[in-house]
Amino acid sequence: MTGALGDTACRSAPELAPRAEPSGLLxxxxxxxxxxxxxxxxxxxxxxxxxxxxxxxxxxxxRALIVxxxxxxxxxxxxxxPQLRWRRWRYDVRDEEVDLRHGMVxxxxxxxxxxxxxxxxxxxxxxxxxxxxxxxxxHTAAGAVEIPALDEHVAAALRDRIAELARTPDADDDx
Amino acid sequence: xDEPARRLxxxxxxxxxAGSIGGLVVPIVAVVLLGASGGGLARSLVxxxxxxxGAVVLGIARWATTTFHVSPDGIAxxxxxxxxxxxxxxxxxxxxxxxxxGPLHRLLGLVELRVQAAGGGKxxxxxxxxxxxxQARELGALLGHPVHEAEPxxxxxxxxxxxxxxxxTAPQAGILLPLLAGAxxxxxxxxxxxxxRKVLDLAPGGLGPLALLIAGLALAALLLSIGAAxxxxxxxxxxxEGGLLRIRRGLLQRSSVTVPLARVHAVRIVESPxxxxxxxxxxxxxxxxxxxxxxxxxxxLPLVRRADLTHVLGSLVPGLEPPAAPLAGPPPRARRRYTxxxxxxxxxxxxxxxxxxxxxxxxIALLTLGGVAYGLxxxxxxxxxxxxxxxxxxxxxxxxxxxxARARRLQAESLTRxxxxxxxxxxxxxxxxxxxxxxxxxxxxxxxxxxxxxxLRDLAIGVR
Numbered sequence: 174m175t176g177a178l179g180d181t182a183c184r185s186a187p188e189l190a191p192r193a194e195p196s197g198l199l200x201x202x203x204x205x206x207x208x209x210x211x212x213x214x215x216x217x218x219x220x221x222x223x224x225x226x227x228x229x230x231x232x233x234x235x236r237a238l239i240v241x242x243x244x245x246x247x248x249x250x251x252x253x254x255p256q257l258r259w260r261r262w263r264y265d266v267r268d269e270e271v272d273l274r275h276g277m278v279x280x281x282x283x284x285x286x287x288x289x290x291x292x293x294x295x296x297x298x299x300x301x302x303x304x305x306x307x308x309x310x311x312h313t314a315a316g317a318v319e320i321p322a323l324d325e326h327v328a329a330a331l332r333d334r335i336a337e338l339a340r341t342p343d344a345d346d347d348x
Numbered sequence: 349x350d351e352p353a354r355r356l357x358x359x360x361x362x363x364x365x366a367g368s369i370g371g372l373v374v375p376i377v378a379v380v381l382l383g384a385s386g387g388g389l390a391r392s393l394v395x396x397x398x399x400x401x402g403a404v405v406l407g408i409a410r411w412a413t414t415t416f417h418v419s420p421d422g423i424a425x426x427x428x429x430x431x432x433x434x435x436x437x438x439x440x441x442x443x444x445x446x447x448x449x450g451p452l453h454r455l456l457g458l459v460e461l462r463v464q465a466a467g468g469g470k471x472x473x474x475x476x477x478x479x480x481x482x483q484a485r486e487l488g489a490l491l492g493h494p495v496h497e498a499e500p501x502x503x504x505x506x507x508x509x510x511x512x513x514x515x516x517t518a519p520q521a522g523i524l525l526p527l528l529a530g531a532x533x534x535x536x537x538x539x540x541x542x543x544x545r546k547v548l549d550l551a552p553g554g555l556g557p558l559a560l561l562i563a564g565l566a567l568a569a570l571l572l573s574i575g576a577a578x579x580x581x582x583x584x585x586x587x588x589e590g591g592l593l594r595i596r597r598g599l600l601q602r603s604s605v606t607v608p609l610a611r612v613h614a615v616r617i618v619e620s621p622x623x624x625x626x627x628x629x630x631x632x633x634x635x636x637x638x639x640x641x642x643x644x645x646x647x648x649l650p651l652v653r654r655a656d657l658t659h660v661l662g663s664l665v666p667g668l669e670p671p672a673a674p675l676a677g678p679p680p681r682a683r684r685r686y687t688x689x690x691x692x693x694x695x696x697x698x699x700x701x702x703x704x705x706x707x708x709x710x711x712i713a714l715l716t717l718g719g720v721a722y723g724l725x726x727x728x729x730x731x732x733x734x735x736x737x738x739x740x741x742x743x744x745x746x747x748x749x750x751x752x753a754r755a756r757r758l759q760a761e762s763l764t765r766x767x768x769x770x771x772x773x774x775x776x777x778x779x780x781x782x783x784x785x786x787x788x789x790x791x792x793x794x795x796x797x798x799x800x801x802x803x804l805r806d807l808a809i810g811v812r
Contacts, residue, residue, distance in 0.1 A: 269809040269810070269811075270805065270808075270809050276764075278766070278767060279764060279765065279766045279767070280764070280765045280770075281762055281763070281764045282762060282763040282764075282801070283760060283761070283762040283763075284760065284761055284762070284801075284805045284808075285759070285760045286758070286759075286760075286805075286808040286809045287809070288809070288810075289758075289759050289760070289808075313759045313760060313780075314636035314759055314782065314783050314784070315636075315759035315760060315780040315781065315782065315783060315784040315785070315786075316759075316760075316780065316784050318760065
């Protein structure tokens with residue numbers, strides 16, 4: 174190895190060959206799936222707020238405020254949230270690594286070397302099955318990372334590809 | 349090579365029976381007591397014997413249904429009475445072979461052999477509960493993980509003094525401090541009352557017995573801590589024989605762990621709050637095989653002087669000793685990011701205490717200052733270094749931890765930016781090694797973090 178790092182201690186920012194940011198998108202139906210998922214708490218929240226505003230004999234503006242807040246939280250969580258989340262999710266599966274970038278507020282970029290992946294799992298729920306989406310779970314010795322809500326056929330193709338690539342042993346087979 | 353399936357040593361029946369009794373001990377005692385209260389000693393003895401016979405039958409059944417098969421390809425185990433499980437660990441996936449000897453094993457002259465595979469905790473492990481030591485050696489050699497000892501290239505032993513210091517500075521010894529503080533507060537109370545209107549509260553029935561009780565508890569905690577250290581680390585020895593690392597430890601249950609050096613992906617130097625001021629540290633190894641094992645099983649050095657670290661680690665795990673060069677830290681503008689959160693947490697805690705008891709209001713200021721002090725410590729401790737193919741990340745949670753990892757062996761890495769960090773041009777880098785150990789470098793310059801991220805990624809995927 175040569176270059177800025179050499180074999181000696183180097184503490185400045187190492188020079189790096191620029192590599193593309195991940196570019197793959199999740200399934201378009203991910204938004205629908207997350208919205209439906211969010212309804213499981215957003216609807217009870219709305220109902221609870223309505224019931225509370227009915228039952229409570231406080232000032233009218235305060236009761237209206239409760240309902241308005243519940244509507245804001247529910248629409249934010251069930252509609253705006255999934256949209257933004259979907260827009261921010263990017264992934265790439267390259268021969269040598271899996272590259273992910275996601276996060277609505279805090280942006281997280283994660284790289285998992287292909288040689289570390291021990292097995293791949295395609296996870297479906299009842300909801301995702303009706304939408305033909307699936308979650309790809311990549312297991313390493315140190316835990317799992319997920320690519321959520323992919324098109325089902327994309328997930329299956331990625332699973333096969335990663336399983337094939339991950340099988341290629343490391344130089345000395347120490348995972 | 350096709351060889352017949354083997355069985356465990358016949359005396360394994362005793363171990364299996366003892367294991368069953370261990371699980372049945374509560375019902376047995378209950379039945380025996382019931383019998384004793386209802387129909388006298390004879391009947392309770394009969395119940396006890398029936399339970400014992402049941403355990404022995406179970407032991408025989410377990411022994412008879414456990415077979416294993418060793419070949420140059422790997423090791424297979426078939427075990428279970430009604431629904432046998434079969435498990436196979438290919439030779440190339442074996443991470444280490446451990447020999448464990450509990451008190452009963454020692455009595456019978458047997459050993460237990462544990463074959464570790466990567467990940468998955470318990471399910472990735474093959475345990476042969478009862479083997480003749482000679483057979484264990486033979487199996488180890490066959491699997492390419494010799495368990496017999498050779499002349500060491502390096503060796504580190506734990507002395508009696510080290511053991512005592514380890515016990516006194518163990519995390520569980522931390523509970524001593526509040527107890528002693530409580531005793532001190534009580535003693536003060538007594539004195540003040542004595543000097544005030546109440547003449548003597550030290551009289552029997554006053555606070556004296558309570559202080560005594562607390563002192564007794566502190567003593568018990570101390571003895572427990574010493575006992576725990578003895579059980580875990582009695583006779584501790586770490587040695588390197590060529591490319592093999594061997595760790596022996598334990599008083600009651602002796603275990604000998606063998607790990608190929610190449611499978612040690614990182615070492616972690618932990619300086620706990622009780623140990624750091626004394627210049628002491630503990631060292632753990634990180635491999636992919638030890639997900640769910642207790643901390644003691646991952647210990648390379650239970651207690652070592654910081655001054656000796658480089659020398660000892662250099663001889664035991666060459667290449668994974670802490671770097672001599674100073675670490676680079678986060679920029680000065682990151683300092684308030686380190687201090688703000690703990691200061692707020694301290695203030696909130698103090699506020700909560702004040703709500704409960706209004707006399708506790710000084711706690712707000714004290715805990716806030718404590719939070720600031722902690723944050724400044726965490727800021728000063730944070731650091732990193734990329735030295736050829738090894739990456740070092742130092743950080744503080746409770747104690748200070750320094751992870752020295754082979755960059756080629758990273759399991760994953762991630763780069764995080766919160767909106768506030770993005771505005772300040774900072775980022776947080778996290779790496780995962782071994783069976784899930786993570787090290788975080790918080791609030792470093794965004795371009796430095798991105799550069800390190802890219803470099804580590806190249807090293808991890810083998811780009812030169």
